Amino acid sequence: EPEVTQTPSHQVTQMGQEVILRCVPISNHLYFYWYRQILGQKVEFLVSFYNNEISEKSEIFDDQFSVERPDGSNFTLKIRSTKLEDSAMYFCASSEQDRGREKLFFGSGTQLSVL
């Protein structure tokens, strides 16, 4: 079965450093998303991306965050200057375009630890 792939599985960084989290969505999917889950808390929506632009973003997704689809396969989340509170599990997800088939397929996540 096709799957969403995320790398790395665990990223450790110093506060103030930039990090890039990488995702390879399912090949025929056209909608892409980032979610995060702080330990012990709920999964929170960050951003959705379609047709090479952000279609929706949450309040969490401030100027420190950016997303990019640099080529036909990768979808990246960049955090410019990490803060301690950015420590979380970050999930990438993708879905098909077809209406009535709104299933999100999640990657296994990247655990980001900001020290």
Added chain:
Amino acid sequence: AQTVTQSQPEMSVQEAETVTLSCTYDTSENNYYLFWYKQPPSRQMILVIRQEAYKQQNATENRFSVNFQKAAKSFSLKISDSQLGDTAMYFCAFMKHESGNQFYFGTGTSLTVIP
């Protein structure tokens, strides 16, 4: 705004028994989807079952079934013949039909299946 509430942070069930996980939601929308996702220790989010709000018939997927009560805004998950592999965090999620696939998650219920 949409909210999803899971009032049971932790639950346990004996192997082969049946367990029901609760979920309620609040929305003014009439057309939406509801989902249950499973998050095993590997942290990957796996779709368990989904329900279209316009369908009165409760969705069923093998040992998993839902009790969808639209008027009460309730969407519980029943797991029959519980197996050790069902041990996981379970998230209830809501999606508006025209939201660009933005999901709203509950805080999760940690289920432990006891041998």
